[in-house]
Amino acid sequence: MGRQALKKFAKMVRTGEVVEGSGEYRLGIDLGTANIVLSVVDGSNNPVAGAWRHSTVVRDGIVVDWLGAVRAVQELKEELTTSTGHAFDRAAFTIPPGIDEATVKVFANVVQAADLEVDEVVDEPVAAATALGITDGTIIDVGHGTTGVSLLNDGKVTLSIDEPTGGHHMTLVIAGAMGVDYEEAEKFKKTAKNANIAGPLVRPTLEKMATIAARALEGRDPGTITLVGGAASLPNATGVFSQVLGHPVECPAEPLFPTPLGVAMRRP
Ligand SMILES: Nc1ncnc2c1ncn2[C@@H]1O[C@H](COP(=O)(O)OP(=O)(O)OP(=O)(O)O)[C@@H](O)[C@H]1O
Numbered sequence: 233m234g235r236q237a238l239k240k241f242a243k244m245v246r247t248g249e250v251v252e253g254s255g256e257y258r259l260g261i262d263l264g265t266a267n268i269v270l271s272v273v274d275g276s277n278n279p280v281a282g283a284w285r286h287s288t289v290v291r292d293g294i295v296v297d298w299l300g301a302v303r304a305v306q307e308l309k310e311e312l313t314t315s316t317g318h319a320f321d322r323a324a325f326t327i328p329p330g331i332d333e334a335t336v337k338v339f340a341n342v343v344q345a346a347d348l349e350v351d352e353v354v355d356e357p358v359a360a361a362t363a364l365g366i367t368d369g370t371i372i373d374v375g376h377g378t379t380g381v382s383l384l385n386d387g388k389v390t391l392s393i394d395e396p397t398g399g400h401h402m403t404l405v406i407a408g409a410m411g412v413d414y415e416e417a418e419k420f421k422k423t424a425k426n427a428n429i430a431g432p433l434v435r436p437t438l439e440k441m442a443t444i445a446a447r448a449l450e451g452r453d454p455g456t457i458t459l460v461g462g463a464a465s466l467p468n469a470t471g472v473f474s475q476v477l478g479h480p481v482e483c484p485a486e487p488l489f490p491t492p493l494g495v496a497m498r499r500p
């Protein structure tokens with residue numbers, strides 16, 4: 233497993249490519265603030281297919297548009313049914329760690345309303361760690377809405393915080409600095425050739441995120457620190473985090489995809 237599978241899965245999501253797997257397929261659902269991603273793995277946890285949609289149905293771990301969420305999951309599921317030739321009647325889904333039972337139920341209701349039984353409820357950092365073949369250490373997830381910091385021990389979350397600074401705030405900074413609207417700033421940020429301008433502009437936001445992580449980890453042994461989440465895609469993200477944390481930080485290529493890939497995978 234690990235980095236190669238992650239790259240393959242990222243390509244599947246971006247291009248719609250599907251491969252033939254063996255054994256029992258498993259479906260996973262990652263409902264995020266910016267993206268809803270569905271994944272399919274085969275009986276040996278190899279990625280088979282993926283599908284995604286930009287979405288605003290979840291905000292900071294809360295489903296704010298229930299019908300929109302159900303519709304998106306249903307449509308992505310149908311897309312994958314067609315592309316893989318496989319019918320799915322169950323799915324695993326992610327939750328931000330530490331959310332209350334009632335909120336977990338709302339996520340479960342979305343899955344069930346899309347005609348899927350709940351296979352497994354997976355903490356986001358556990359999903360990411362599974363895709364990366366990690367069971368211990370720190371996972372820092374910089375998404376669109378929030379920065380999450382989780383300590384894992386033996387594959388279980390032993391500490392977790394989530395604070396509202398993410399890619400959304402980077403986009404606001406870029407929009408303000410360049411005098412462009414939000415959508416344009418978001419596009420600018422995600423275009424690789426703009427990284428030499430976007431990187432320095434969002435450096436203070438990255439430092440804020442890294443400071444959130446430093447506070448969460450104060451007085452603890454972080455083990456290996458791994459950065460995931462779409463906002464870690466900027467080339468200077470890893471450097472800023474390791475500087476502020478005073479600790480080496482690893483970031484896989486395609487940091488947006490460990491969580492959605494890992495949710496479908498069977499845990500060790
Ligand atoms: N190439 C890129 N460069 C910079 N930022 C990027 C890039 N690709 C995606 N992003 C940013 O990553 C964020 C989305 O990441 P991700 O899908 O991990 O978030 P999410 O899971 O939807 O949000 P959250 O975890 O906060 O609920 C967005 O802010 C998006 O702009």
Ligand SMILES: [Mg+2]
Nearest residue numbers: 264265375461
């Ligand atoms: Mg996320």
